[in-house]
Amino acid sequence: MSEGFTESYPETVIRPVFLVDRSVFLSYSAYIRRILVGLSSGTARVSALVCPACTDPQAILCPSVERIEHPTLRLPIFWSQNRKVLLDQLLRFKPTILHTFYPGQVHLAHWLSKQLQLPFVATCHKKSSRWSCFERTIHHAAKIVAPSKPIADxxxxxxxxxxxxxxRIHIGSFVEDHCxxxxxxxxxxxxxxxHPLSSLKIFAPFLNAVRHLVLDGFEVMVAIMGVGKAEKAIRAHIRKLGLTSVVTxxxxxxxxxxxxGGADVYLHLSDSGAFDAQLLEAMAVGLAVVGVPETTSGLLHDSQTAAFWDSHDELNIYGCLKNVLGQREKSRQLAQNSQAYLRNHNSVSQMVDKLTNTYIQAQQHHKQSLKPPDETPASPLPSSPG
Incomplete structure (x- = not known):
């Protein structure tokens, strides 16, 4: 195509298409929905969401969003046909910009951007390897969105x-007034x-510490939410410790x-290297966060928004939990500090405003790049200091 759809609209008009795979949908559906709702009340009256048919549309869609299923034919041999079908649907939608989420459809976004002659934006939720295939493709993105300072750095x-x-555009969340x-x-x-049930080593020290708490007379109920290859081993360890009535x-x-919102304490059991959307939601509803330090989201600060333990030291975990459970007012203050931190740094309105500006800048730069060299206005000279 000789020109993109950005040529058909004013530079401030936004018709974004979001490319989301199943893993991103499951981890960040609340975040994506807030973007879609926020954009629909601003400059992007219409958006499109490209996602697999196996996802639940009710968890993310709003009235102004058009849902496009991809892939249409769920067999690898039909990948070329699926791309052609998707391209035809997007031609009818007439987008102005594409937005994908790593580790989602980055390669698909790059291919579509070339076919449609449109810029694409990629959000990176994790610290990627220097030599990953993502790194090679991401250099074609007009903008890269980092949801935290550690990821941006x-x-x-x-x-x-x-x-x-x-x-750097922080993921926004609605903070509850109630803690x-x-x-x-x-x-x-x-x-x-x-947390994914990926390894017993992650859970065993914590479960051993819970057993000591129960023996000391603490009344606790623990819910572990996740699936994974180590589920059988984790359940067996729970039975071995006699915690079947305590841990679910x-x-x-x-x-x-x-x-x-029905819990008191959120357990941050490991640092996965990816932005933890569930941690953000736990802080927003007012849970005290305890667990290991994390280096990705920038949300946890020792003794300010979280209480840290050494994941390899069972006694240290026990002591940390004992303090959190035994000093409830102090734990509530920790949770309230987390809510105050999110109100200052992770508001939904700021996130939507910054994303809107990012889209407009990407579209303007792309539109200028499509013009012949003699039509491109010269850059203004920098003003002299003073």
């Missing part, structure tokens, strides 16, 4: 060529963890926010 360090295109932590009274404390293992339940 990592991208700038590992890929210096992207430095001028990295936009859930120990707000219901009673002696039983509820603890919740949302269940698959993730959605909407996650309503489940988190």
């Amino acid at each position: 990592h991208l700038a360090e590992t890929s210096p060529g992207l430095k001028g295109r990295i936009e 859930s932590c120990f707000s219901r009274g009673g002696d039983v404390a509820s603890l919740i963890a949302v 293992v269940v698959p993730p339940i959605r909407p996650m926010r309503s489940v988190l």
